[in-house]
Amino acid sequence: MFSYGKQIACLAMGAVLIGGAAEAAVPQDALVVGGIEYGASESYVRSVYGAPREVETKFNPVYTGGQATEWEYGNDFDIVFVDGAVHQVEIGARNGVQTAANIAVGTDVNALIATYGQPDAIRGDKYIYFAEGNTSIGFTFEIENGRVDEIRMGLIR
Numbered sequence: 274m275f276s277y278g279k280q281i282a283c284l285a286m287g288a289v290l291i292g293g294a295a296e297a298a299v300p301q302d303a304l305v306v307g308g309i310e311y312g313a314s315e316s317y318v319r320s321v322y323g324a325p326r327e328v329e330t331k332f333n334p335v336y337t338g339g340q341a342t343e344w345e346y347g348n349d350f351d352i353v354f355v356d357g358a359v360h361q362v363e364i365g366a367r368n369g370v371q372t373a374a375n376i377a378v379g380t381d382v383n384a385l386i387a388t389y390g391q392p393d394a395i396r397g398d399k400y401i402y403f404a405e406g407n408t409s410i411g412f413t414f415e416i417e418n419g420r421v422d423e424i425r426m427g428l429i430r
Contacts, residue, residue: 299389299411301404305373306362306426309352311410313359322346335428336360353427361427372412372424380421385414398422401429 304311308321325344332340336355344352349365364370364378371377374388385400386392389412392400403411408429415423 299402299404301407301410303373304404304410304412304426306364306424307350307370309359309362311359311404311427315354315357318344318352318354318359325352335430359427361425364424365422372426376414376421376424378421378424382416382419382421385416385421403429 301311309318326347327345329343329345330340331343331353338356340355341360342354344354346352348368349363350368350370351363352359353361353363367377367379369377376385376388382400389402392414393403393408393411394401398416400414400416401411402414410427411429413423413425413429414421415425
């Protein structure tokens, strides 16, 4: 009887550990790049970075209502809005823009893992960290030659 109880306790502990391992490494309020958080308003972004160099409308069924607006600031720094709120930030160059945890394009992959932990998913050369409680958003870090080559914050595709 005692060993049966130990087996149940071990199974329960294993279930807790497995459940804990599936949780995201990134709190949703940590989804910040360049001082811009997921869901920030267009007016806030304009107050921080000014007017964009170029504005483009994007059409894709993944966006609410099927469309989004992309503000391009140059030097591979783009912000995508859906219904006036930040839906995604993309950084593709060493331009000084970084996450709130100081990860930028050029950061060593070991520093990335030391900061955010093991990724929740790896798809090819992309390390993906889901937001806690929402696997549709988070960070995607593209890795090239052991370094962060691109950062996307927001919608996980």
